[in-house]
Amino acid sequence: NAGVTQTPKFQVLKTGQSMTLQCAQDMNHNSMYWYRQDPGMGLRLIYYSASEGTTDKGEVPNGYNVSRLNKREFSLRLESAAPSQTSVYFCASSDGTYHNTEAFFGQGTRLTVV
């Protein structure tokens, strides 16, 4: 009963390095989301995928790319990390077919860019 699994849980990057955050869900959900959480800013949507094969920008997409590899997996890539991308990143999924289904969240990835 894993739900939404994010890896890694912690990561330290140097400015300019790249990395991919992995997310997988085992609930057969259609929609998947990537958020970042910064103090006082709530959760801001980076990218989302309403269904397999589609991705759309959210509120803060600059500096990120995503791939919906299949129905289970939705990855977030930082091509050239910047200190401003230091944050806690959450992946989430929901059924997506109807608006009345809650999102389930991963445990988060704490990323520090130095």
Add this chain to the structure above:
Amino acid sequence: AQKITQTQPGMFVQEKEAVTLDCTYDTSDPSYGLFWYKQPSSGEMIFLIYQGSYDQQNATEGRYSLNFQKARKSANLVISASQLGDSAMYFCAMREGPYSGAGSYQLTFGKGTKLSVIP
């Protein structure tokens, strides 16, 4: 314009008292859902309660209830009989339906309210 507004950065409540956390939203889609999540200091996101735009009655889940005023576009969370374990960040969120164009099915969060329960 912000889609979800939570105007209370922080709230204090005495143990066993009730507390209301405010949330207003903005959408032109007639079909949407409103959610409340709790985030304790451990960091996980815990779903609390849901209200649909077509629901006639206010949602309730145990000690949580949602005061839904559609005309005012507000969806306040009411926690009755507060407990020390209720101390956490609380987030209001909205998921718009299929009529929001590029925003369809986005799940947007407010900035949150930090609730502290005093013994």
